[in-house]
Amino acid sequence: MPLQLFNTLTRRKEEFVPLHPPSVGMYTCGPTVYNYAHIGNLRAFMFEDLLRRYLEYKGYAVRHVMNITDVEDKIIRTVRETGRTLADVTGFYTEEFFRDLDTLNIKRAHVTPRATETIPGIIQLIETLVAKKHAYVADDGSVYYSIRSFPEYGKLSHRKLDEQVAGARVKQDEYAKEQMADFALWKAWDEADGPVRWDSPWGPGRPGWHIECSVMSMIHLGETFDIHCGGEDLVFPHHEDEIAQSEAATGKPFVKYWLHNAHLLVEGKKMSKSAGNFFTLRDLLAKGWTGREIRYALISCHYRDPLNFTMDGLQAARSALQRMDEFLLKLQDMAGWGQPALPTIPAAPVGRAALSAPFEAALDDDLNISGALGVLFEFIREANKRVLSADESTGILATWQKLDQVLGFGLPVQSEVPAEVQQLVAERQAARKTKNFKRADEIRDQLKAQGWLIEDTPQGARAKRI
Ligand SMILES: [Zn+2]
The missing domain is CATH 3.40.50.620 (HUPs)
Known part of the structure; x- marks a missing residue:
């Protein structure tokens, strides 16, 4: 369309x-x-x-x-x-x-x-x-x-x-x-x-x-x-x-x-200094809201509808972003992101029919943003019912990154695997290759003591925080 x-x-x-x-x-x-x-x-x-x-x-x-x-x-x-x-x-x-x-x-x-x-x-x-x-x-x-x-x-x-x-x-x-x-x-x-x-x-x-x-x-x-x-x-x-x-x-x-x-109201009233509901961005940042949350709250109402900006709305923005982040971190985990040993380049983004196409259809209709966001949350709900493969997760992430060029929320960052942990994972791999299973198990126990679990996946071993 x-x-x-x-x-x-x-x-x-x-x-x-x-x-x-x-x-x-x-x-x-x-x-x-x-x-x-x-x-x-x-x-x-x-x-x-x-x-x-x-x-x-x-x-x-x-x-x-x-x-x-x-x-x-x-x-x-x-x-x-x-x-x-x-x-x-x-x-x-x-x-x-x-x-x-x-x-x-x-x-x-x-x-x-x-x-x-x-x-x-x-x-x-x-x-x-x-x-x-x-x-x-x-x-x-x-x-x-x-x-x-x-x-x-x-x-x-x-x-x-x-x-x-x-x-x-x-x-x-x-x-x-x-x-x-x-x-x-x-x-x-x-x-x-x-x-x-x-x-x-x-x-x-x-x-x-x-x-x-x-x-x-x-x-x-x-x-x-x-x-x-x-x-x-x-x-x-x-x-x-x-x-x-x-x-x-x-x-x-x-x-x-x-x-x-359209215009913006704050807590249902016209914003004015005398009414005490006048906010600059710095006022909201000082209250502990992030730029990302304020972005979500400001963008998520259709542009031709009056926006009633409220603290409840900011809280809802925070929850919505948390829900997105949880899903995306899970996908990253499934896809093996943050694991330098496993470069997974998606063959093709997936989710066209369930994700990009309805997302675009909503925005094509005079930038219907609530429709577009609804598509994302519906997708999350459906995807959470299934176990996703690494490839599928990678493909969804690739699609999501593209859609995020429109939304500008950014993807959450997986906590990094420290270099010394990566080094041990590599050493364990080498030990296993030479059939030195005793050494491999020692390393596994050492990492476990430090809070890292080694997962053996078809693409190789990777460390995951316990
Ligand atoms: Zn002008």
């Missing part, structure tokens, strides 16, 4: 057909780096990671671009309130952000351009929009996009342009649906901006938030590309504005598939 994805633009599931297969251009709106990312932010990056990993699993060559918003209203406010420099604030939180991604095993984008490093491109796009009469310069030197100049304005958020608001303007980066109005592409400098300013044809100022994503995505992925993602809170105004800017400037469709994840 071909991959189906829900496109916010058309409001239906569509077959995914990239513009230039096998290449896929994917743009994900990155963090605004004025603070640590909270788990609501991280949910979006987790969904995007699942999407990218699954596309790669299916053989697509994904080029993933994610911007870093390092100039924006909230950042300027932080700079003003803390007295730190813009570069100091944004540099610190950018590094922390990347650390969070690594902790959660989220793949970093191939390109992570910064807004402040893209100012010439931003100015150029605004000049094009002004020249094409899609933008105008206000008295203070700010430049606004005229939403009336783009009749399709509202097509992503499925809103009709209200003629009543014609001429209204909004300068701040974030605004509500009710505030549908001409929005700022370039914000003229004022005292509150302090030292944050760049020269432009319209005087000193700084770019608006929406224009930066149009510019950075088109620079790195071309004027029309495959996938644009973000949280549902970005549909309006951010993504609506991106479409208006890009399509008005190029006259071409901007993005083929728009994908948005």
Whole structure:
């Protein structure tokens, strides 16, 4: 079955057909780096990671671009309130952000351009929009996009342009649906901006938030590309504005598939600092949860369903991973992993019918992750009823490793057999070969005293912890 994805633009599931297969251009709106990312932010990056990993699993060559918003209203406010420099604030939180991604095993984008490093491109796009009469310069030197100049304005958020608001303007980066109005592409400098300013044809100022994503995505992925993602809170105004800017400037469709994840609640409530249910990744790590467990909890809910993030959910994630690990360690044991004397290379992965095929079928259906995880646990339940051979175990592990490229949980590591134990096992083998059974038994007893059991398998002897 071909991959189906829900496109916010058309409001239906569509077959995914990239513009230039096998290449896929994917743009994900990155963090605004004025603070640590909270788990609501991280949910979006987790969904995007699942999407990218699954596309790669299916053989697509994904080029993933994610911007870093390092100039924006909230950042300027932080700079003003803390007295730190813009570069100091944004540099610190950018590094922390990347650390969070690594902790959660989220793949970093191939390109992570910064807004402040893209100012010439931003100015150029605004000049094009002004020249094409899609933008105008206000008295203070700010430049606004005229939403009336783009009749399709509202097509992503499925809103009709209200003629009543014609001429209204909004300068701040974030605004509500009710505030549908001409929005700022370039914000003229004022005292509150302090030292944050760049020269432009319209005087000193700084770019608006929406224009930066149009510019950075088109620079790195071309004027029309495959996938644009973000949280549902970005549909309006951010993504609506991106479409208006890009399509008005190029006259071409901007993005083929728009994908948005639903919001996150914590213990059934909207996350807020005042409610005491506001979590960054470091808060959860400090409570003793691992990045792997948090990854499981964030990934295991379908991306278009609201995720109710709870401590019970984290506990369930922990148990689920334990169940997987127990099974996988048993397979590793059966397959003789961690036994250097026994290189077992699988002839072919097994479990296609019971494992990969239904796993893929679930994910092909708009990334139905709970279905895909259900396939894994059903497989574990069935496999636990039987005695698996070494070859079968090896084959299942090979399949599982492939599926884990999508899930990113990693396989548990078998406790290593120490070198001195391996040495004794080899010595015993040699003794047996020369029919020195007395010596062979001595070694066996010595290992037993150290807590190791020797198992003679058709492939040879191996040590196993008692
Ligand atoms: Zn963006």
